[in-house]
Structure formats: structure tokens, C-alpha cells
Amino acid sequence: MGSECKPGKKGSVSLLVVAGSGGHTTEVLRLVESLSHAYSPRHYVIADTDKMSEDKIRTLETSKNEMDAQAKFTIHRIPRSREVRQSWSSSLLTTLNALLYSVPLVFKLRPDMVLCNGPGTCVPLCVAGLLLGAAGMKKVLIVYVESICRVQTLSLSGKILYYLSDYFFVQWSTLKDKYPGSIYMGRIV
Amino acid sequence: MKTVFVTVGTTSFDELIESVTSQETTQVLSALGYKKLVLQVGRGAVLPGSDSCAGLQVNAFRFKDSIAEDIRDADLVISHAGAGSCLEALGARRPLLVVVNDRLMDNHQLELAKQLHSESHLLYCTCSTLTQTLRTMDLSVLAPFLPGQPQNFSRFLDQAVGLHTE
Structure with a gap:
């Protein structure tokens, strides 16, 4: 775990934030809120069936922008890769479908970093980043x-991305014990 | 006015609404000095009327954009085990009693409620033990729930990506 890749040395880090929906969005936005203005521009990806997340993102960005007039952000929608309680086999198909949307988006935005916290949508986007x-x-x-x-x-996303991510955070010591490669610094949201 | 706020989140939990408005439970709540019962019932079939509980003023609704105000105005929050509801109540520093829906097995949301209970941030029961729990509960044993520290995350990340490295 960890990386020699230091995109911050050029002064700014472009960020792709996977907002997912509902509680995931609330949590990931608390993390984004804590980041300095060096993390710019910020590109948000939300599920196309999600109504609430866009409002929450705009509220956060408005408060961030009061301190930084040059901050830039964009919002993108992709098909949800997995609805709650969806079966494994149909999840696979919708995840492949989401990958078809994720690859062109990530190749166009070319972020330095993908930040996510577990909605189904984040696996295809991270895979696109790896590609x-x-x-x-x-x-x-x-x-x-x-x-x-x-x-x-x-979560299912966590089980997959534990092996694919550069920095993998957990918020309870029980998970740190089970996944020694993870980073634990208490609750961070 | 001493108020209890009951919330079931986005789904339904009729058994909880029925338990909390039962004669036995409302008598206990009255004895504890509660005068008002606010119920967020979600998609449930049970929507109690304003005079359904003797001795308590009842206000039931299905959904609101935000229940922050209801939580803030409550002296006790009784909630389903959903993570969002638990964190919202604890974040507002309100005493929280989580009622587990034992008909929903294998619900990962229970993980958080159980953990927060083991750290004494909330009380924990099922519908069948609700009355007894209310009767014997001691809210003074609850430990305050401190907010998470996202600045630890941002500090770590700044260093990891090579920002502001002195």
C-alpha cells in the first residue's frame, strides 16, 4: 500500500470524487470538505438515478468557493452499477455497462486521484483509472x-478495491486487524 | 415539553411504531415525564392519529427533507438501526435508543449500531424488550460521541501526494 506517485509536487491535484448516493455522498463530501484548495479541479461522478447528491455537492462547492474564487468543479452522471439487493449475475452486467461509461469519462478527465467510499459505481471508475x-x-x-x-x-466494493487501491482507509480497528494493508486513523468522517 | 422522537428511516418498521404507541409503553413514557411523541413512520402502514395515546401529544408523519429539527427538539431519540439515523442523532448529541428489527436478518447496518452500543454511545433493544428498556434505562451512562476527524485524513493525503511538504 502507498505510492511513489506524488502529483502534489506540481502544486495541484485534480480529483475525481465518486459520490454514489445517499449516505455515501454525505460521507465522501465530508472528506472533500477537509481537503485544501490544492485539490482542484474537482470532478464529481454521481449515479444517474440519484436526485439528492447534486444538491449536496452544489452546497459544498458554494461554501468552498467563497474562500477560493478560482475553484472549478464539474458533475457527471453514469449508470448505477449496482442497486441495493441486486443479484450477483445481473450486477456483473450492469457493472460492465457502467465500465463502458467510466472509461471514456476517466480518459477524458485524466484525474490525478480517484476518491471513493464504496458505492457500486466506484469499482468501474477505479478500474478505468487503472486502465x-x-x-x-x-x-x-x-x-x-x-x-x-x-x-x-x-463492503463488496471494499473487498475488490482493497487489492487495487493505493491508499485504503478503514474507520474501525476491527477492520484494520482483518486487513493489515489498510490505513486506520480512527473515525475520519 | 419533554419529547420523544421516533424515526424508522426510509423503509418501514410498523412493529416499532406499534410498540412505542402501545398502552404499556406510553404509560412508561408518561411516568418518565414525556409529554410529546413525534413519529417518523416512513413507508409503514401504521400512521397513528394525534389522540391515539392517552397522556401524550402525538405527531406522526411519513417523510421530511430533514429530520434535523425533530432530533434537535427531542429529549430522547428512538431509532431503527440505520447508520444515517444513528449518526445524525449522536452528532446532535441526543440520547439514543436503537430498536433492532430482528425480522431483518443479516443486515450489515446492524454492525454500526452494535459497535456504537459496545462503546456506550447508545442503548440497544428489540421491540419485545422496548418497554422494559425504557423503564430501566439510565441515560446518564451514555458516553458522548465525538465527531470524526477528517483533518487527519487530509493531512495524511497531503503528505502522500507531496503537497506542502516542508
Whole structure:
């Protein structure tokens, strides 16, 4: 875990934030709120079936922009890769579909970092980020923060991205014990 | 006016609404000095009327954009085990009693409520033990829930990406 990739040395870090929906959005926006203005521009990806997240993002960006007139942000919608309680086999198909949307989006935005916390949408976007690196075009740092709801077990996204992310955060020591490669610094949302 | 706020989140939990408005429970609440019962019932089939509980003023609704005000105005929050509701009540520093829906097995949301209970941030029961729990509860044993520290995350990340490295 960890990376020699230091995009901050050029002064700014472009960020792709996977907002997902509902509680995931609230949590990830608390993390974004804590980041300095060096993390710019910020590109948000939300599920196309999500109504609430866009309002929450605009509220956050308005408060951030009061301190920084030059801050830039964009919002993008992609198909949801997995609805709650969807079966595994149909999840696979919708995830592949989401990947078809994720790859062109990530290749166009070329973020330095993908930040996510577990909605189904984040796996295809992180995979797209890895493909950008594999194609030799740009190393994209994958930062995953497991939701505070997860105390004993990782979410499905977490189980996959534990192996694919550069920095993997958990918020309970029980998970740190089970996943020694993770980073634990108490509750961070 | 001493108020209890009951919230079931985005789904339904009729058993909780029925338990909390039962004669046995409302008598206990009255004895504890509560005068008002506010119920967020979600998609449930049970929507109690304003005079459904003797001795308590009842105000039931399905959904609101924000329940922050109801939480703030409450002296006790009784909630389903949903993470969002638990964190909102604890974040507002309100005494919280979580009622687990034992008909929903294998619900990962329970993980958080159980953990917060083991750290004494909330009380924990099922519908069948609700009355007994209310009767014997001691809210003074609850430990305050301190907010998370996102600045630890941002500090770590700044260093990891090579920003502001002195």
C-alpha cells in the first residue's frame, strides 16, 4: 500500500470524487470538505438515478468557493452499477455497462486521484483509472475510504478495491486487524 | 415539553411504531415525564392519529427533507438501526435508543449500531424488550460521541501526494 506517485509536487491535484448516493455522498463530501484548495479541479461522478447528491455537492462547492474564487468543479452522471439487493449475475452486467461509461469519462478527465467510499459505481471508475495507468498515459492514485457503517466486514466494493487501491482507509480497528494493508486513523468522517 | 422522537428511516418498521404507541409503553413514557411523541413512520402502514395515546401529544408523519429539527427538539431519540439515523442523532448529541428489527436478518447496518452500543454511545433493544428498556434505562451512562476527524485524513493525503511538504 502507498505510492511513489506524488502529483502534489506540481502544486495541484485534480480529483475525481465518486459520490454514489445517499449516505455515501454525505460521507465522501465530508472528506472533500477537509481537503485544501490544492485539490482542484474537482470532478464529481454521481449515479444517474440519484436526485439528492447534486444538491449536496452544489452546497459544498458554494461554501468552498467563497474562500477560493478560482475553484472549478464539474458533475457527471453514469449508470448505477449496482442497486441495493441486486443479484450477483445481473450486477456483473450492469457493472460492465457502467465500465463502458467510466472509461471514456476517466480518459477524458485524466484525474490525478480517484476518491471513493464504496458505492457500486466506484469499482468501474477505479478500474478505468487503472486502465489509464496501464495504457501508460497517466498514473491515477486510487484512494478508498470504507464507509463508517462497516465495522466487521468490508463492503463488496471494499473487498475488490482493497487489492487495487493505493491508499485504503478503514474507520474501525476491527477492520484494520482483518486487513493489515489498510490505513486506520480512527473515525475520519 | 419533554419529547420523544421516533424515526424508522426510509423503509418501514410498523412493529416499532406499534410498540412505542402501545398502552404499556406510553404509560412508561408518561411516568418518565414525556409529554410529546413525534413519529417518523416512513413507508409503514401504521400512521397513528394525534389522540391515539392517552397522556401524550402525538405527531406522526411519513417523510421530511430533514429530520434535523425533530432530533434537535427531542429529549430522547428512538431509532431503527440505520447508520444515517444513528449518526445524525449522536452528532446532535441526543440520547439514543436503537430498536433492532430482528425480522431483518443479516443486515450489515446492524454492525454500526452494535459497535456504537459496545462503546456506550447508545442503548440497544428489540421491540419485545422496548418497554422494559425504557423503564430501566439510565441515560446518564451514555458516553458522548465525538465527531470524526477528517483533518487527519487530509493531512495524511497531503503528505502522500507531496503537497506542502516542508
